[in-house]
Amino acid sequence: MPRSAALEAELAMQACGRRPEHLLQMLIRLQEVFGHLPPEALTRLAAVLGLPRARIEGVAGFYSFLHTRPVGRYRLLFPDNIIDRMLGVPRLMDRICRNLWIEPGLLSEDGLVSADTTSCIGMGDQGPSMLVNGRSLTALDDARADALCERIRAGEPLSAWPAEWFAVADNIRRRDMLLSAPPVPGEALAAAQARGRAAWLDEMHASGLRGRGGAGFATARKWQACRDAAGERRVVVCNADEGEPGTFKDRVLLTRMADAVFEGMTLAAWAVGADQGFLYLRGEYRYLRAPLQAVLEARRSAGLLGHHIRGVDGFDFDIEIHLGAGAYVCGEESALLESLEGRRGTPRIRPPFPVTHGYLGRPTVVNNVETLAACCLVAIHGGAWFAGHGSAASSGSKLLSVSGDVARPGVYEYPFGVRVREVLDDAGAVDTLAVQLGGAAGIMLAEHEFDRRIGFEDLPTAGALMVFDGRRDPFEVAANFVRFFAHESCGFCTPCRVGTQLLAGYMDKLAAGNGSFRDLADIEWLDRLLKNASHCGLGSSAPNPVIDGLRNFRPAFERRLKNADFQPAFDLDKALERARQMTGRDDAEAHLDNSPERP
């Protein structure tokens, strides 16, 4: 393999067009060929692209799904979100690892298989799931787990595995304005073009549509700022890096309404005068790439993409799909742009904002999948019609990804303003203790808050709604999210890089029953520092689960404390165990008694 590595690197580049901004895509492709990224391939890539090798190594090391060391021919990744844990994924992981005689995190000696955990893979409504060589396997049970071990031992390629193992159900449980009437391809574009560019943007202003990614910035204002920014070659980016734990509604939109998403991008391009578009697809959803490419191809054939769209002179716009490779932070729009440019996904200093300095410094609009799909409704029915739905400051509808302790997990679309309790009732939630709204970065609600309403006036959310009933421990939920942020921190700024790690350490200490009141005070101090000093939203959101946990479920934390002002994280006596073993001693003098009672 190493002999041909250089050559294959060359080939991968031919296919990608040899531009530095394609570096990440090239690395992904190289890894498809080799299983991992051998050192000599990175060296060859550097030479051909004219980039420093160290920069390429920097990018290759940033993304969880890129491997600079050999991995198994079968790479098993088990999602570790709290919902996955509740669904029994850790037990299945243990079963599969025992069956295959492997240890998580290590490569089997024969190089056949490696297993590890990963962040939420967007399958929280699919029963226990996992990734095998980047493909999602759903509805895992013991029988399926044992059967897949057999196939791995037999070296059977994934293409020969039963198709139903990879089936991803859409689980649409409630439809409203968006899901109930997918537009005919071209319908929205025709309506917007009939209005003319300026009037179409006016219509967007009238709609009151706000971004569905969580921050809720007015979409029309973003578009206008981009349109009015100085610069050439504007860009429209669809953020399909749906990485927030517990969310999967974009997966369903991209599966069922890809045309509407691409048409929304084209509508944005029409408004701002962009000629280049990107859909940044999270690596976990790479199985959607081929069907999405097919939709793009069909749209080109129908004159809905490419030159002179729908016969309009000067309206040229096309869309490329870029894959992510396992980095939650790339959902942050400036980190996403860095990643699109083939760099490490480190959030930029803002200002300047992407609308003026985005992709390659050009004016760029970055919108969420759901926002773009909703634009089609504005184009077809008009801004006033759209603004008539939902609530005063939150027009339209919201897709919610509902998972956890509910009878019917899946995607629910409601007009904005719906109460949390109504969603819980519809999903068949019983004895609900807590609701985590907006993913790990969101907020944890207790029962007395279930009558609050979803919308920018009260509970803004990107749409993940994870439900926990009376059997669950809010501390475990918070600890899971804290570990998630520690794993996903890009490491750029000090507070997030170290602070998320410290927080995880405190949660581990509490989990082990070694906590003290002083630890809770330290946790609250770290929470404030992360909120105040972090470079981007990841760091400032990281303490949310703990802040809410302490606010609403403090007893769940406090019952893990030893009743002491200070409790060391380590056991002095235990630390001497190795010395005792080496000296063959176990007498009283070889022990330390660090209990406070002893004088």
Next chain:
Amino acid sequence: MMETAHFLLDGVAVPFAEGQTILEAARAAGRYIPHLCWHPDFPPHGSCKLCIVAVGGRHLSACATPAVDGAVVASDVPEINAERRALLQMLFVEGNHFCPSCEKSGLCQLQALASELGMTTPRFNHFYPDRPVDASHPDVLLDFNRCIYCELCVRASRDQDGKSVFALTNRGIHKHLVVNAESGRLGDTDFAADDVAAGICPVGVILRKRVGFAVPIGSRTYDTRPISAVSMDREEP
């Protein structure tokens, strides 16, 4: 009312020119704001967060925040200095910093700033990361144990030396420096002891060989003057 635009830094008016950041304007006015990753020869980086200041209730990086007329900025106040101390403590515990035996003691900005801000304990548990040193280069030693990820060497080597000898790889707490060679060894790069990057490390990662203790500890730059004074003359120790 003053004619030029100005903001209030800890109650004192600081004039600024359009486009200047809070840190630049403060510095030009002879006012020190702590920093580690900022350097006058480079654009703001904003990673260390030591230059954090409070502006209207929000805590922002002074190096990356444009000065605004009439803004009220708090820097040398207990709340902000407490956050800075915590950030310093974080930098100390995530690496391996043994000041008493370090070749850069007295010439190290991290140590000097900890002294300036009254950081007396590491407070948090040490991470004790395993970071091998690289002694492969004939004239320069790399001791990664002390890296604070300011990327000044990355930037200096790329933007001033035109070599791109350094880069960061991995992410989160596993982020670390790499050099531009397949072997991963500095000796296999075109790095030279007279590169700008060789002299820019604010801590003790990049060390010239054979000069470690030429000046004894105790009579070095920050042993005799605080960093708040030294920093206003020039950046390198």
